């Protein structure tokens with residue numbers, strides 16, 4: 297059985313999806329402020345690695361844990377949902393079938409536990 301990584305078209309497809317994903321995120325005024333001063337080429341590279349390994353691809357994510365990366369950023373669940381919606385939009389526009397997009401979103405949804413700031417979630 298092929299992996300989701302293979303189904304969506306492998307490395308080249310994922311790079312294109314991540315590029316489009318960040319165009320959408322940076323164009324969203326509720327999300328863009330989080331990324332001020334962030335080195336985007338490095339972030340995109342890590343994001344491709346992260347999604348590749350999360351979707352069954354051959355790449356290994358060697359970056360910091362999701363908890364360490366997002367600690368103290370003040371990410372709320374609504375921000376997380378916004379990011380997930382932009383990922384979904386980028387996948388759909390790349391021609392990924394709706395069912396596969398749902399599977400991908402279900403795969404990343406539990407990451408909110410590590411990404412959403414505890415104080416933000418409690419307020």
Ligand code: HEM
Pocket residue numbers: 327330331334335338339342343346359360365366369371375376377379404407411
């Ligand atoms: C499924 C959801 C998410 C995943 C898989 C994810 C994954 C990642 C990865 C792999 C990095 C790169 C880490 C590195 O370069 O060391 C990163 C960095 C970052 N993420 Fe996320 N992220 C998600 C959601 C969010 C949300 C909701 C926000 C805020 C709205 C956010 C804001 C950031 C910021 C600002 C950085 C850069 C941090 C820095 O360079 O210090 N992320 N994320």
